[in-house]
Amino acid sequence: MTQLSMKDTLKLADGNQLPQEGFGVYKLTDQDVMDQVINTAIEAGYRLFDTAQLYENEDLLGNSLQASELTRDQYFITTKVAENNQGYDKTITSVQKSLDLLKTDYVDLLLVHWPIHTEFFETWRAFEDLKAQGLAKSIGVSNFHQTHLQYLATKAHEMPVVNQIELHPYFSQPTMRAFDVSQNIVTQAWSPLGRGLELNDDIINGIATKLGKSSAQVILRWEIQNGIAVIPKSANPKRVVENASIYDFELSDEEMAAINSLNKNQRTGHDPELVYEQAHQ
Numbered sequence: 404m405t406q407l408s409m410k411d412t413l414k415l416a417d418g419n420q421l422p423q424e425g426f427g428v429y430k431l432t433d434q435d436v437m438d439q440v441i442n443t444a445i446e447a448g449y450r451l452f453d454t455a456q457l458y459e460n461e462d463l464l465g466n467s468l469q470a471s472e473l474t475r476d477q478y479f480i481t482t483k484v485a486e487n488n489q490g491y492d493k494t495i496t497s498v499q500k501s502l503d504l505l506k507t508d509y510v511d512l513l514l515v516h517w518p519i520h521t522e523f524f525e526t527w528r529a530f531e532d533l534k535a536q537g538l539a540k541s542i543g544v545s546n547f548h549q550t551h552l553q554y555l556a557t558k559a560h561e562m563p564v565v566n567q568i569e570l571h572p573y574f575s576q577p578t579m580r581a582f583d584v585s586q587n588i589v590t591q592a593w594s595p596l597g598r599g600l601e602l603n604d605d606i607i608n609g610i611a612t613k614l615g616k617s618s619a620q621v622i623l624r625w626e627i628q629n630g631i632a633v634i635p636k637s638a639n640p641k642r643v644v645e646n647a648s649i650y651d652f653e654l655s656d657e658e659m660a661a662i663n664s665l666n667k668n669q670r671t672g673h674d675p676e677l678v679y680e681q682a683h684q
């Protein structure tokens with residue numbers, strides 16, 4: 404495969420490469436805005452683009468990427484199967500639709516968006532078949548707890564290579580991360596900036612001021628140095644570039660420890676356990 408960057412690539416358990424930093428397109432629902440930020444992101448070096456059936460923008464992302472200067476093997480697409488599309492047949496049909504919307508023959512990474520107790524194993528069986536057919540190069544999950552992964556392992560023929568979870572300094576998920584590591588699963592952070600909540604944190608601001616960086620850059624750098632993959636999102640081209648400019652400085656052990664200690668187990672999004680039981684986001 405052509406070298407993907409931004410900036411390090413993490414090796415997945417299936418042998419494929421995952422760019423450690425990618426670009427999230429949640430809430431981008433206007434083609435002009437999508438075109439502008441995707442072009443800016445590509446210029447800034449992003450090569451991974453993360454969408455979902457639920458975002459209702461796969462077609463917009465597909466249009467922007469197709470019109471870009473990159474060839475298909477130079478970028479990485481993630482999409483996620485929505486709760487309503489889970490189950491064997493619906494997963495297969497919905498992924499075929501996603502591929503049409505994205506204007507591609509395959510996605511690099513296909514994720515189960517949220518665990519739900521109905522269709523739990525059937526959805527994963529479809530994922531394994533989609534991978535075998537080459538329609539998804541890698542398969543993984545999102546918002547899975549340790550128990551969901553352990554339950555999946557009782558029937559799976561192959562395990563997820565990525566678990567994309569909410570993760571930011573106030574919700575840094577040390578236990579879940581350690582479990583992912585023990586299973587050779589890469590943890591990828593959604594809302595790596597905590598939806599902006601931590602940008603005014605005194606400790607983070609102090610480190611940012613000392614280093615001449617923004618709080619957002621310090622948070623993303625902290626995640627990268629912790630070995631976590633990140634998909635920051637922004638509709639603002641200046642911030643798209645800012646979030647990519649995190650490779651010219653390093654946080655010290657003390658600075659890393661100070662941010663590690665900010666965890667308050669404070670979510671901004673849904674609790675996966677409730678989604679699991681209620682089967683909707």
Ligand code: A2P
Binds near residue numbers: 619639642
């Ligand atoms: P905007 O689109 O106006 O830039 P998360 O990825 O943690 O969910 O956070 C996304 C939010 O953080 C978005 O609302 C985005 O707003 C904002 N954001 C992204 N990058 C930055 C940045 N570098 N500085 C400040 N806010 C940012």
